[in-house]
Every structure is written in C-alpha cells, then in structure tokens.
Amino acid sequence: MGDKKHIDRLFQERFKDFEVAPSDAVWKHIEAQLDKKKKKQRIIPIWWRYAGIAALLLLLPTVGMIYFNQDKAIPENQVVDTEEIPLINNEDTNTPNNFDGSEGIANDSESISDKEGIKRETPLQPSNNTTPLSESAIAEIAPPNNKDNHIASALVSNAKNKTVIADHVKKDDPKYTDPLITIDKAKDIFNKQSQDNTGIISSEKKDDNKTNNKSNQNPLTIDEALEATKNIIEKEEHLNRWRIAPNAAPVYFSSLGEGSSIDPQFNNNSKSGELNMSYGITASYAINRKLSIRSGVNKVNLGYNTNNIAVIQTIGINANSKLLQNVATTPNNTLNNSPEADMSFISNESLSASKRPGTLTETSNTSINQALGFIEVPLEIEYALSDKKLGVNIIGGFSSFFLSSNKIYTETEGAKSLLGEATNLNKISYSANLGLGLNYKISKKIDLGLEPMFKYQINTFNNTSGNFKPYFIGVYTGFAIKF
Amino acid sequence: MSLEQLIEDCKVNDTKAQGELYKLFSSKLFSVCLKYSRNYAEAEDNLQDAFLTIFNKIKQYKSKGSFEGWLKRITINTALQRYRSEKVFNITNENTIEDYEIEIDEDSYSIDYLLKIIQELPDRYRLVFNLYVLDGYSHNDIAGMLDINIGTSKSNLARARQILKKTIENHNATQRIQSL
DSSP states (O other), X not given: OOOEEEHHHHHHHHHTTOOOOOOHHHHHHHHHHHHHHHHHHHHHHHHHHHHHHHHHHHHHHHHHHHHHHHHHHHHHHHXXXXXXXXXXXXXXHHOHHHHHHHHHHHHHHHHHOSOHHHHHHHHHHHHHTTSHHHHHHHHHTOHHHXXXXXXXXXXXXXXXXXXHHHHHHHHTHHHHHHHHHHHHHHHHHHHHHHHHSOSHHHHHHHHHHHHHHHHHHHHHHHHHHHHHHHHHHHHHHHHHSEEXXXXXXXXXXXXXXXXXXXXXXXXXXXXXXXXXXXXXXXXXXXXSSSEEEEEEEEEEEEEEEEEEEEEEEOSSOOGGGTSOTTEEEOTTOEETTEEGGGEEEEETTTOOTTTSOTTSEEEEEEEEEEEEEEEEEEEEEEEEEEESSEEEEEEEEEEEEEEEEEEEEEEETTEEEEEEEESSBOSEEEEXXXXXXXXXXXXXXXXXXXXXXXXXXXXXXXXXXXXXXXXXXXXXXXXXXXX | OOHHHHHHXXXXXXXXXXXXXXXXXXXXXXXXXXXXXXXXXXXXXXXXXXXXXXXXXXXXXXXOSOHHHHHHHHHHHHHHHHHHSSOOOOSSOTTOOOOOOOEEEOOOOOHHHHHHHHHTSXXXXXXXXXXXXXXXXXXXXXXXXXXXXXHHHXXXXXXXXXXXXXXXXXXXXXXXXXXX
C-alpha cells in the first residue's frame, strides 16, 4: 500500500514521457493519401486550368466576333449605298418613276436575301434591263461574270483583304465599267419612253412591267449571285486555312522563385539562366478569320547555372554531404582526374570560415550547370487582334514536354565536365503558354512571323527545394507558308 | 538536416521530408491520439488524419511558438473533431459539481492499464480529463474547444475523476480477491 495521492498527479506523472510508436501501416496510409492528393492536385487541376484558359480563349473571340459582325453589317450597307446613290441621282434627274421602281425592288429583295452585297446589287441591274437594248448590252458582257464582279467588288470593298479577288476585279475592270455606260444608255432610252407615256397610270403600268420583268429576272440573278458569293467565300476561306511554319527561337530559362532543382543547400545561390535554342515546326488551322488552333513539334534545350559552389575533395570522409539530393552521378566519369565520389559540393553561401574543414582541399568558383532537352508538343490558340499587312495575334495554350536529355555538368574556371543526371525530372511535364504573335505578310502565301512567348513550366521537377518555379522565354521566328 | 529546413521542404510537399517529419514526431503524437481515442484502432485513424492535416496546413505554420506544440494542437483538434459531434447523453445532472479532492492509493499501475481506463471513459469525460489534467488546458479553453459551458467542463472533469477512481478501486479490490 502506497501513499494517498491525488488522482491527477498519478496520471500526470505516468503520462509525462508517454510515447508509443504507431504501426507502419499508419504511415503507409498517410503516404497513399498524400500521393492521391498530389495526383489530384497536380494533374487534374492542371488540365482544368488549361481547359479554363482554352474556354476563355474560345469565348473571347466568340463574343468578339458577334461584335465584329454587327459592326461589319453597318459599313456594308453604307458602302453599297454610296455606290447606289450616284446611279439614283442619274435616274432621279431623268425619271422619277424609274427611281421609285428600283427602290421598291430594292426593298423587296431586301426581304428575300440576307446578303447585303447581293441585295443591293441585284436590283440595280434589273432596273437597267427594262429596255431590250440594254438587256442585250448587258448580256454581251456575260451577266454572271458581271454580277460576280459587282458582288466581288462589294465584298472586297468591305472585307478588303483577299487579293485574289481584287485581281479578279482588276482584270475585269474595263468590263465592269461597261455596264455603267450601258446603264446610262438604257436610262436615256427609258427616259424617252417615259416621256412619251405621260400620266401617272402609264408610269404605274411601267412600274408594273418593270417589276414583272425584274421578278422574272430576280430569282435567277439572286440564285446566281448567291452561288457566286458562296464560291467566293469558299475560295476566300480555302486560301488561308492552313499554315505551316518552321521556326527557331532563342530560349532563356529561369526560375520565378528562389530555390534549387539540384539540392536544397543551393536554394540561395545565385542562378543564371542560359540562352539556348528551340527549333521545330508548327501547323495551324484557321477556324475562322480571327481564331486559329495550332500544334507542332519543337526541340527545346534549356539550361541554367547554379553559381558560387565550393567543390571540396573529401577523401573518405563527410559522406553525408557528398551527394547532391537530386543528382545521380555517373559512376565511371572523372572530375579533375580524381574519382567523382571524392568530390563534395557545398554552397559557398552556407559555408562559413569556421565550418570549413581545414584538412580538405577546396576548389572554388564552381558552378553547376543543368542542361535539359525536351521534345515539346504545343497546343495553342491564336486570336487575331489585327489581320492587316502586319498581323497581331494573342497566343495562349499549353505544351506537353517529353524529356529527351538530362545532364548535369560542373564548370570550374571554364572547364566543363559531366557530373551525372538529375533524378527529379519528370518524363512528361507541361507548360502554360502565353505570347504575342506578329506576322508580316510578305505575300499572300508567305508570312514572316515573330512570336515572343512566355512558358511557365508545370510538373517539370518532382522534388525541388525552396520555391523553384521554372519558366522560359522564347522569341520564335520563322516563315509561315499558307495554303 | 535542421527542423527548419525540414519544415520548409514539407511546405513544398517534398515526400522525403514528410516522411522525416513523421518519423520525428509520430510516437509523440500517437501517444496523444491514444489518450484521446477510445481504442488503438481509432487512435491510428486519428494519427493518420492529424498528419494529413499537418501536411496540408504546414504552409500556414509561421515559425512562431514551438513546432511540436503546433503539431500537438492539430492532433488534439483532430481527435476532438471526431468525438465532439458524438454528444454524451448524461443522466446525471451536469451542474452538480463535486470537486472534492479525489485521492487514491499510490500504487504502481501500469501505463497500459491507466491508458485503458482513460479510453474506457465516455467520450466527453475522456476529452475533458485529457485536456485539463494531461495537457494543461483551462476550463475556459476547454469550454471553447468543446463548445460547452465552463460549468459543464468542470462537472465533466469531476465525473471523470470519480469514474477513474472507482475503476481503480474496483481493480484493486478484484486483484486483492484474486491474490487471496
């Protein structure tokens, strides 16, 4: 029987140094959960983020296009109207009746078709066809072609971009002016007729006749015109849907945050990015005038230096600091003619004089160079802000990177030797891309492109220390061939 | 590797560092879990949940105060979360505070035995007893942590002590009978 004791004290004393090791199963569970979470955090959100960006990029142009089309609708009317006005003025001075008639038809045809260009053009011609003379005159000039020209010219004046059509019009220019002359002729003839037929009734009759004539002709002309525009539109779009662009770019690799992909002790060491090259080929497909989607293959070399590292020759001691966390050394290589295993790399930043082991020989001013090679497969969306002679595009998207080369070198006073390879590089990684594309249209087939791109790398390393956030910047230049 | 570096590495989800951290603190935290849980299996579940929370929230740890204290708080909170929701339906009036000194015979009770009788306490009593007696929280703290009032915390503690005392005395009695 011991002494009486307060129950609290009893428990407090007994539990003071109470420690029990949990079973291994607990850590396995935790590890599995962490893995699951990592995968969830990494892979799924990446693709969701990409999807988000892609959706946004798709949405913006769509909204933009709605605005664009609205804006376009108004100028089209205006352009055609001005074309019409001089003609009307001519008619106006001569015969008010004729003018009324043509306007009436114009209104009619407006309800028939959506195409502004065609709408206004078609009535104009019939109004000139009221007399057999002018009809034949126009027939001589091959009406379908003639209409083509009209419509084409209207489209060109609006869309102002397709040189092929412009050529077409130019070629037929003399013909194009002909109808105007015949129109005048026809008007003269018609004037005489209308002068003969005095009175409102007769003029009305003529209006009727005219409308009859026109209604006979209109279906034909509208159909033809529609088909013609269809052809033209198809031609237009076929012209530039595909682009193939071989490109080359100087790329500069760096990290946004402080940290090291090699070893935690180098987190605070200064790092300098290397200028390397990326080259490849890109194919793009234009969904419409504003938006195109593109992909390709690029070979990318990236590299950077971790500076201010002390190399210490450790002879059989200090085994802990010998190996860098994320570097697997190649066994049979030599460094300064001594076995690599005898080299230690210590950050000069963390190496104070007192800590420095006196017995060790030291070579300073070493930097570790990490060289990476990837095959990059981008998937990007290009949105045209301007498609004039000098086009401006916004480019956004992502790339998948497939690791193709992985080397770590040490560089001491200019001498570079292979140290090994990084163990923490993922075979497949990604990047989020954003850039600006400038392309100068040298001809209708060839563009000269210049694209500064920023690529933020994701999942490149699976075990970096500190806040190592790699990215690279490249200025991609090349000629694009359009077909 | 220093603890600071380990924490930094855990902040960037370094798997190796997480393993190191677990090795360092799992025994200590598992003992906390054992005290606050009903049995070994639940203690393991609690430990697992606690570590997941720790790795999840380690970015929020700002190197203020002891890291171990921070870990312990998370572990305790994890346990509390599990049992807080499971309300104790007490027939006894919780407001009767009978906090006279409860003394028992000093005897060499094994830690396993003491742990067992703590685990056998009804949830709320166990939590309050652990928080107050073993982890040094005040009734004020406990009231906040368990969302009960201070009076309830005090009466819960008194009940816990009584039950423990009774259990130990019964245990002694049965042992005495057996030894006879």
